[in-house]
Amino acid sequence: QTSYECVSLSFHPFGVALAAGSSEGHLVVLNAETGNIITTVRVCGSPLNCLGYSPAGDTLAIGSQNGSVYLFRVSRDGYSYKKINKIRGSQPLTQLDWSTDGSYLQTVTSEYDLTFWDVKTLTTEKSPVAMKDVKWYTHNCTVGFLVGGIWNNRYYPMQALISTANRSAAHDLLVAGDAEGYLRLFRYPCISPKAEYNEEKVYSLAIAAARFLHNDRNVVTVGGTDASLMLWEVVDE
Incomplete structure (x- = not known):
């Protein structure tokens, strides 16, 4: 049970935790087996429309209504979270996927624009065609090759x-x-x-x-x- 209105969910790759994004901008992490709340983190003041763990489970990416992607370092047990970076965007984000090597993110905006992000340099990929052969860990984005x-x-x-x-x-x-x-x-x-x-x-x-x-x-x-x-x-x- 959580007191927040949750609008997005993602399971940790190892099945230990469930991350939920709220309409008020809170990240709520629950024990995947018991449903008990492990931790709650204030991310921003906008709805957290989409989120996803990296393939290794060591990073959580959160896409917000304010257009930015927030990156959190995740402990090995999936229970501890620390904000490490923020990639600024301008349009509300609705869907998100990690690449299989954990180097890139792809997101879709409320206007159905597809954007690719380099997680290491914290920049957008200027040539989308260059991303055509990238393998994606998940495919939740409604737009893509x-x-x-x-x-x-x-x-x-x-x-x-x-x-x-x-x-x-x-x-x-x-x-x-x-x-x-x-x-x-x-x-x-x-x-x-x-x-x-x-x-x-x-x-x-x-x-x-x-x-x-x-x-x-x-x-x-x-x-x-x-x-x-x-x-x-x-x-x-």
């Missing part, structure tokens, strides 16, 4: 505004939700506008989040307005 097929797909009955996306742990499936409440399952990577998919109309309005569970056999979705939580099973046809 490997997820273009979820936009302007020729099989959509109407143009879709993608609100959430998530790649499976096996890197072979991609789930995407849109502003009209549709949940779609694609093969990953999803590059072609002719990419085929399975679809369900889940909510009346936007899907706030869709995530694979660790076994890739289940997907959890959250409604953006009705707050309903749904559990889905991925089955072979």
Whole structure:
């Protein structure tokens, strides 16, 4: 239980801790097994819309409504956090991913602009094309070289505004939700506008989040307005 309204979540790679970002700018870290609050850190005065641990679990990146990315050093047990850097941006951030080597971040803004960040130099990458072959530890960003097929797909009955996306742990499936409440399952990577998919109309309005569970056999979705939580099973046809 936490007294803050939490708008983002990320599990530590070792499964020991769960980091939550609040709408008031607080980072709340919980024990992943018991749910007990371990620590609470004031990050900024804006909502923490997205966050993610580095592959090694030693750094937590937090994307804020104020456009900045905050970097925290994480102890080996996942329970202690210390702010080490801040990368300034200007547009509200909504999604975030680490590269597999922990050198880069990719973020998407509320205006669906894709930005790449160099974690070591604390600067943005000026040539996005140079990032085309970077391998990503997660793929929660709704915009990117490997997820273009979820936009302007020729099989959509109407143009879709993608609100959430998530790649499976096996890197072979991609789930995407849109502003009209549709949940779609694609093969990953999803590059072609002719990419085929399975679809369900889940909510009346936007899907706030869709995530694979660790076994890739289940997907959890959250409604953006009705707050309903749904559990889905991925089955072979």
